[in-house]
Amino acid sequence: MEYREEILTLLKAHHLRLTKIRRSLVDVLFQNEAPLSVQDILCKLRKIQLTVNKTTVYRALEQLQNIGIIGVVRLGDRKQYYELAFREHHHHLICLQCERVEDVDMNEDRLFAEEKKVSDERGFTILRHSLEFFGLCRRCQSI
Amino acid sequence: MEYREEILTLLKAHHLRLTKIRRSLVDVLFQNEAPLSVQDILCKLRKIQLTVNKTTVYRALEQLQNIGIIGVVRLGDRKQYYELAFREHHHHLICLQCERVEDVDMNEDRLFAEEKKVSDERGFTILRHSLEFFGLCRRCQSI
DNA sequence: TTGACAAATGCAACTGAGTTGCGTTATTAT
DNA sequence: ATAATAACGCAACTCAGTTGCATTTGTCAA
Ligand SMILES: [Mn+2]
Ligand SMILES: [Mn+2]
Ligand SMILES: [Zn+2]
Ligand SMILES: [Zn+2]
Numbered sequence: 001m002e003y004r005e006e007i008l009t010l011l012k013a014h015h016l017r018l019t020k021i022r023r024s025l026v027d028v029l030f031q032n033e034a035p036l037s038v039q040d041i042l043c044k045l046r047k048i049q050l051t052v053n054k055t056t057v058y059r060a061l062e063q064l065q066n067i068g069i070i071g072v073v074r075l076g077d078r079k080q081y082y083e084l085a086f087r088e089h090h091h092h093l094i095c096l097q098c099e100r101v102e103d104v105d106m107n108e109d110r111l112f113a114e115e116k117k118v119s120d121e122r123g124f125t126i127l128r129h130s131l132e133f134f135g136l137c138r139r140c141q142s143i
Numbered sequence: 144m145e146y147r148e149e150i151l152t153l154l155k156a157h158h159l160r161l162t163k164i165r166r167s168l169v170d171v172l173f174q175n176e177a178p179l180s181v182q183d184i185l186c187k188l189r190k191i192q193l194t195v196n197k198t199t200v201y202r203a204l205e206q207l208q209n210i211g212i213i214g215v216v217r218l219g220d221r222k223q224y225y226e227l228a229f230r231e232h233h234h235h236l237i238c239l240q241c242e243r244v245e246d247v248d249m250n251e252d253r254l255f256a257e258e259k260k261v262s263d264e265r266g267f268t269i270l271r272h273s274l275e276f277f278g279l280c281r282r283c284q285s286i
Numbered sequence: 287t288t289g290a291c292a293a294a295t296g297c298a299a300c301t302g303a304g305t306t307g308c309g310t311t312a313t314t315a316t
Numbered sequence: 317a318t319a320a321t322a323a324c325g326c327a328a329c330t331c332a333g334t335t336g337c338a339t340t341t342g343t344c345a346a
Contacts, residue, residue, distance in 0.1 A: 017312085017313050017314070018313085019312080019313075020312095037303090038303075038304080039302090039303090054303090054304085055304090055305080055306090058303095058304065058305075078302080078303065078304095079302090079303065079304095080303085080304085
């Protein structure tokens with residue numbers, strides 16, 4: 001399904017307006033495989049002649065999060081990074097040298113088993129986890 | 144081995160001085176099972192009549208990190224949390240309700256296998272990972 | 287024990303990410 | 317076209333962490 005259609009539907013369902021900024025914001029996230037920070041987003045928007053205030057971006061991101069269009073990721077620094085949520089649950093490889101970010105899918109059976117064990121043994125209900133890998137990407141190995 | 148001895152040795156080896164603040168800082172981390180933020184540390188120090196400047200704490204933490212006495216943890220908010228490093232590699236359970244933090248050890252064989260796979264297939268060398276679990280602690284379940 | 291020297295500390299000012307209140311502008315439904 | 321209200325921009329704010337510099341303190345050798 002065309003993702004724009006889906007987004008339009010979701011926005012309507014939540015009485016949110018499909019503005020130029022919101023559309024471009026989603027486009028920017030769609031065209032980037034890696035999660036983006038707010039500063040990243042502002043730069044990319046400026047490149048397509050859209051000079052937007054950061055407050056607007058923060059508020060738009062929060063709403064798009066609420067209706068499940070985008071998700072937040074933490075990559076080890078103080079910033080939040082955003083990516084479209086239509087991608088299934090996955091994790092990231094973060095290069096400590098050049099800060100490049102790659103998606104990584106993996107089998108999490110063992111992880112879920114551990115979560116169940118913790119839940120059973122200590123009465124802690126695990127709702128989600130965050131797992132990120134840090135190291136050196138192919139390009140930075142040789143340096 | 145008495146952890147104070149070990150710390151003293153390490154400090155000397157790096158030409159660092161064993162000051163009252165540094166000793167108390169390590170004591171505070173030693174007496175708390177959960178990782179602490181700088182604000183947490185400042186409060187705990189004030190409780191034992193040590194009113195310290197935050198800059199001093201940040202600088203001390205950085206040095207103790209450099210010589211491997213303490214480690215940094217990220218728990219999903221913008222703060223950094225610090226814990227003593229003599230504890231072996233482990234992860235955390237973070238309660239989304241009350242923010243309580245518990246340590247959790249787990250078998251990581253499967254995780255290491257995945258890391259090797261990624262390394263082989265994509266040429267990305269993984270040096271470390273961060274894995275934290277979010278949910279509801281025993282006390283917050285019933286609410 | 288003392289004094290010189292380097293390390294540690296405190297303070298004020300700063301940065302960068304994110305938030306809030308409010309007045310103005312744009313989208314939407316009728 | 318108009319009215320209702322959501323979205324936007326701006327300025328001022330919070331909060332974690334950093335930096336430069338003057339002052340204090342710990343260490344070590346004389
Ligand atoms: Mn991703
Ligand atoms: Mn821990
Ligand atoms: Zn790289
Ligand atoms: Zn709890």
